Amino acid sequence: MSVDKDTVRRIAKLSRIALDEARVGPMVDELNGIFAWVQQLNEVNVEGVPPLTSVVAQRLKMREDEITDGGNANALMANAPEGEDHFFVVPKVVE
Amino acid sequence: MITLPATLTDFTLADARDAVHAKKVSSKELTTAYVKAVAAARPLNAFVTETPERALEMAVASDVRIAHGVARPLEGLPLAIKDLFCTKGVKTTAGSNILSNFIPPYESTVSQNLWDAGAVMLGKTNMDEFAMGSSNETSHFGPVLNPWRARNSNANLVPGGSSGGSAAAVSGNLCLAATGTDTGGSIRQPAAVTGIVGMKPTYGRCSRWGIVAFASSLDQAGPMTRTVRDAAILLKHMASVDPKDSTSVDIPVPDYEEGIEAGVKGLRVGIPKEYRIDGAPPEIDALWSKGASWLKELGAEIVEVSLPHTKYALPTYYIVAPAEASSNLARYDGVRYGRRAAGSGDIIELYERSRAEGFGKEVQRRILIGTYVLSSGYYDAYYARAQKLRTLIARDFDEAFKKCDVLLTPATPGPAFGVGEKTADPVSMYLNDVFTVTVNLAGLPGISVPAGLTANGLPLGLQFIGKAFDEATILRAARAIELASGFDAKPVQWWRAT
Numbered sequence: 001m002s003v004d005k006d007t008v009r010r011i012a013k014l015s016r017i018a019l020d021e022a023r024v025g026p027m028v029d030e031l032n033g034i035f036a037w038v039q040q041l042n043e044v045n046v047e048g049v050p051p052l053t054s055v056v057a058q059r060l061k062m063r064e065d066e067i068t069d070g071g072n073a074n075a076l077m078a079n080a081p082e083g084e085d086h087f088f089v090v091p092k093v094v095e
Numbered sequence: 096m097i098t099l100p101a102t103l104t105d106f107t108l109a110d111a112r113d114a115v116h117a118k119k120v121s122s123k124e125l126t127t128a129y130v131k132a133v134a135a136a137r138p139l140n141a142f143v144t145e146t147p148e149r150a151l152e153m154a155v156a157s158d159v160r161i162a163h164g165v166a167r168p169l170e171g172l173p174l175a176i177k178d179l180f181c182t183k184g185v186k187t188t189a190g191s192n193i194l195s196n197f198i199p200p201y202e203s204t205v206s207q208n209l210w211d212a213g214a215v216m217l218g219k220t221n222m223d224e225f226a227m228g229s230s231n232e233t234s235h236f237g238p239v240l241n242p243w244r245a246r247n248s249n250a251n252l253v254p255g256g257s258s259g260g261s262a263a264a265v266s267g268n269l270c271l272a273a274t275g276t277d278t279g280g281s282i283r284q285p286a287a288v289t290g291i292v293g294m295k296p297t298y299g300r301c302s303r304w305g306i307v308a309f310a311s312s313l314d315q316a317g318p319m320t321r322t323v324r325d326a327a328i329l330l331k332h333m334a335s336v337d338p339k340d341s342t343s344v345d346i347p348v349p350d351y352e353e354g355i356e357a358g359v360k361g362l363r364v365g366i367p368k369e370y371r372i373d374g375a376p377p378e379i380d381a382l383w384s385k386g387a388s389w390l391k392e393l394g395a396e397i398v399e400v401s402l403p404h405t406k407y408a409l410p411t412y413y414i415v416a417p418a419e420a421s422s423n424l425a426r427y428d429g430v431r432y433g434r435r436a437a438g439s440g441d442i443i444e445l446y447e448r449s450r451a452e453g454f455g456k457e458v459q460r461r462i463l464i465g466t467y468v469l470s471s472g473y474y475d476a477y478y479a480r481a482q483k484l485r486t487l488i489a490r491d492f493d494e495a496f497k498k499c500d501v502l503l504t505p506a507t508p509g510p511a512f513g514v515g516e517k518t519a520d521p522v523s524m525y526l527n528d529v530f531t532v533t534v535n536l537a538g539l540p541g542i543s544v545p546a547g548l549t550a551n552g553l554p555l556g557l558q559f560i561g562k563a564f565d566e567a568t569i570l571r572a573a574r575a576i577e578l579a580s581g582f583d584a585k586p587v588q589w590w591r592a593t
Contacts, residue, residue, distance in 0.1 A: 003467065015421065015466045016428075017459055018447035030460060030521060031467070037522050038410040041480055044487070051482030052489055054342075055312065055538025056299045057563075061341050075200035079432035088430050091441050 002032045103128035104268040108172060108325035109352075111271050115171045118161065122171025126154035126215050129173045132269050133217055138590040139240045141254075141263040143178045144186050145218040153215040160213070169332055170213030175270035177261050178219040179226055180206045180316070181305040185216075189307040190224040190234040190257075193433045193453025203305025204337045205274060205316050212332040217270050220260030224455045225424065226281055226309045229527040231259025232518055233457040241289055241511045242267035242586040246552035249589075252511040255285030255527070261319045262289040266586060272320040272329050276306060278313045279412050280531025283543035286319055287506035287556030290545045290584060292326045292573065293319045295531075297564045298538035299344035300330075302337035310419035311342075313412075313535040323544060323574040327351035330566065346564055354567050355574045360394030362572060365499030369405035370530060375508045378555065382547050383505050386557045389579035390503070390572070398499045402491040407484050408533040409525060414468050414481035415536070420458075421465025427453060460521065489537040496562050501572050504530050506543040506556035530558060540566045544573040545582045554584065 003011075008027050012019040019027065073086045082089040097119050100106055106114070106125070114120045130147045150173060157171030181187045181199035188194045202210070210216070223233040230253035231239040239259040241252040243266070254263040258275030262285035265273050275282035277295035286293025294317045301316040308314065318329035331351050337343040366387060371380060387397050429435035429449025436448035454462070468477035495502060508529055517524045534541040540563070543556040557576055561569035 007467075008463070011463050011466045011470065014470065015462050016425075016443070016446040016450055017454065017462060018444075018451040019459075020451075027460070027463065031464065034413060034464060034521060038413060038477070041407055041410050041414075041484055044404070044407060044484060046480055046483040046487070049483040049486050051479060052485040052536075053482065055489065055536075056342055056344055058299070058342075058344055061338070061345075063338070072200070076431075078200055079197055081429060081433070081435035090430055091439060091445055093442050 002035060003028060104132045106271060107322050108271045108320060108328055109322065111172055112169065112328070115161065116166055122154040122157040122161070122215060123151065125171065126150050126173045129217055129270055135592070136267055136269050136590050139242060139263050139267060140237050141220055141239050141260040141267065141269060142175070142218045143188055143190070143221050143236050143260070146185060146216055149185070150215050150217050157213055157215065167211070167213035169209065171215060172213070172271050173215040173217045174209060175217050175220045175261055175264045175273040176206055177258050177274050177276060178222055179276050179307045180274060181307070182206055182216070182219065185219065187219065187307070188235070189226070190222040190236065191453065191458070192235040192455070193427050193449070194307070195235065195434060197432055201305060204302035204335065204339060205306065205333045208332055208335050220258070220264055220273060222260055223257035224458050225307065225420070226257040226276060226278055227420070227457050227461055228256040229280070229284060229524055230512070230517065231256040231285070232514065233455055235455060238514055239263050240514070242590070243289060243511060243553055244586070244589065251514045253514055255288040255511065257281040258285050258319060262286055262291060262293070265289070265291045265319050265321060267588070267590070272318060272325055274316060274333065275319045276314055276316050277535065278309050278416060279535050280528035282317045282319060283531045283541055283558060284507050284527055286543045287545070288511040288554065290554030290582070290586070291319060291321055292323055292542065292544050293317065294326050294330060294542040294566070295534060295540060296330060296334065296566055297540045299342050300334050300540070300564070300566070302335055302340040302343045304337055304339040308423040310416040311423060312419060313416060315535070323570055323577050324352060324355060326542065327355055327570050344564070349567060351567055351570055355570050357571050358393060359390055359572055359575045362390070362395045362501065362568070363398050363499040364390050364395045364572070365398050365400035365495050365502040367400050367402045367405065367495065367502055367504060369402050370504045372508065372529065375505070378549050379505045379508060382555050382557065383503070386503055386546055386576055390575060393575055393579065400495040400498055400502070402495055402533070404484065404487045404491050405533060408488055408536055409529055411481045411484040411488065412532045412536060413464070413525060414477050415485065417461040417465035418469050418478050419465070421462045421469065424458070424462055429453070485536050488533055492537045492539060501569055502560040504558045504560065506530060506558040510549050510553035510555055534560055539563055540569055542569045542573045544576050546576055546580045547582065548584055
């Protein structure tokens with residue numbers, strides 16, 4: 001399997017990364033180089049092998065559903081590029 | 096009997112601890128010496144942010160505690176922190192432009208544990224952007240230089256990565272010890288090529304809370320130190336059981352320092368035959384054999400074992416890690432924190448341009464790979480297959496550990512290479528992690544220990560891999576190699592103005 005320019009444009013869009021048209025061609029080559037190398041995984045018979053989803057032999061920890069933290073609006077807003085009265089400001093979304 | 100080294104910055108963490116506790120040296124004197132060493136080493140570019148004022152404040156507070164007889168285990172000991180650990184009120188960049196102005200309002204669990212134990216912060220160390228790299232050349236803040244140079248050469252070498260700044264800082268005596276993180280080899284590989292000890296603990300041993308996420312099922316914090324004993328000390332105070340990290344495992348933290356001198360008599364050491372790879376310099380194989388014979392002389396039993404899926408580990412990693420990264424890095428949107436591109440017309444353009452300006456080339460490439468392998472129609476062919484391969488790789492270790500207690504392997508396929516030498520070809524860069532990445536996929540602990548020099552005087556390391564939560568045994572084995580090799584070489588401090 002290999003990717004073409006349209007695929008690269010599509011995944012850049014899905015990734016929300018503006019990719020300069022000049023970068024599309026080189027990115028096709030870079031990704032295809034990596035995917036060609038990854039192809040060797042197809043040599044392995046994985047029939048009946050379960051996917052590994054956790055390396056920790058431990059049940060997911062549960063806790064009471066209660067408030068443990070909060071009231072940090074000022075701290076949360078401190079790093080916002082643009083904010084007003086504890087709201088994040090973005091360009092107009094709805095007309 | 097405590098003797099002070101000729102230069103305070105030559106201390107090991109263990110000796111500095113004993114000297115500070117015995118009031119042979121104050122934390123202020125020690126910290127001042129390191130602050131000066133950090134400032135004098137700016138040509139190495141090991142630090143993104145130096146925090147000398149905070150360091151001296153912490154040192155003075157430590158001296159007060161020592162005077163009052165209430166010293167904590169790491170009281171007054173200056174450390175460097177990889178810039179992936181969030182530090183409250185101190186800029187935390189993850190080596191990225193997108194976080195170049197980010198000041199966390201909270202502290203990571205690991206760094207908090209260290210401050211609670213009395214340690215002093217010298218600053219934040221440079222790293223590959225979002226820990227994606229093996230040479231520290233993807234950092235937005237420029238490459239870190241390896242303190243080591245080849246004999247009779249002035250060529251700059253990379254310190255490995257992604258914890259390259261921490262590795263250079265420990266190797267160049269700019270701190271007593273440093274924290275690192277390891278997703279595919281990012282502690283052990285730089286440790287090996289800078290002649291220091293680096294350990295990736297078992298997944299779940301150190302809390303990931305407050306560490307900027309790269310690939311959450313693989314990321315693990317660990318110590319980078321000048322000696323094995325120092326690694327044991329630092330790990331003890333980094334590790335904890337943390338309710339804020341659901342993958343933090345409920346096993347009490349042992350005293351890792353206690354058993355490190357116990358030796359390797361009767362220890363079964365596995366040699367995985369698949370780690371002998373084509374194209375590796377003969378010096379790598381020679382050092383590996385030497386390591387095995389040292390252990391044998393000390394009474395260990397050498398056993399040949401097989402890890403048949405080893406060659407698939409790196410390609411598996413380069414599906415799993417970018418997939419997780421593409422998801423984790425979705426949070427950088429230019430809205431809530433981090434850099435925002437100026438003058439965007441609508442919200443989508445704001446996202447796309449903020450991320451294009453904020454992420455470097457390697458990070459963008461990995462986000463695209465991750466997005467592709469998780470996208471509709473390709474998920475089964477790539478991601479689902481890689482997760483199954485991961486099971487087979489983990490099973491290989493389970494089988495091997497029926498025959499042995501630890502595995503001995505080379506740490507890297509070669510010594511430090513030149514700045515710019517491997518940046519053109521991603522796959523050749525990825526191959527630097529060929530011996531370390533299997534351990535992350537299986538969640539096991541691994542340690543790299545310096546064991547010798549190449550013919551032209553560059554350090555090489557050996558790696559021990561242990562069973563889950565058996566850090567104590569690999570520390571003991573690494574200590575045996577440290578003693579047997581007698582490795583005590585240090586880089587010439589060429590970066591100091593003469």
